[in-house]
Amino acid sequence: DQQVKQNSPSLSVQEGRISILNCDYTNSMFDYFLWYKKYPAEGPTFLISISSIKDKNEDGRFTVFLNKSAKHLSLHIVPSQPGDSAVYFCAASDLLNTGTASKLTFGTGTRLQVML
């Protein structure tokens, strides 16, 4: 039962263009969402997050959009750079609802390749 789904295993984008990574979730209790970036042989690193009280959060070239009614979030990277080539994981928790340890549920990841 995959509660967080990333249906695109891979994505290729030209340098300078926009990368859009998508994530869907099924658990309506999730109220806090995060994106992590992972390079080979390294641990995931936190990229950006959004709580359910917002529909958009921006940090430099990275913007996350949340559509609660559709249970969908997306990560936009503009402009895409070769160094952005990595695996991106979407994650979700019910932090605000439970107030307890924020166990994250992760998606399966999308491998982004930014081409020169």
Place this chain on the structure above:
Amino acid sequence: DAGITQSPRYKITETGRQVTLMCHQTWSHSYMFWYRQDLGHGLRLIYYSAAADITDKGEVPDGYVVSRSKTENFPLTLESATRSQTSVYFCASSEFNRGGYTFGSGTRLTVV
């Protein structure tokens, strides 16, 4: 060095052996977590801890044991390793009760 470190980075063990993966963080973060990464499954939570001597099961705890006698250490033990436990294991810590985890570099475990 400040941070979160996992050891060993690579481990090969035989079926039925006990193996312990180590995790050490220098920030005194309250929360610590163990995840495993497998193709097609993403990252799945094995165990987590909210503080020293407080641990709880995650999504896939069977076959694993954890302890947390000190805030900075959170070892994961496979009591009797099976081939299905071949995976990459990540330890993470978090200061606050939110999801901005800091992950270690991982331990690649192969059970033969």
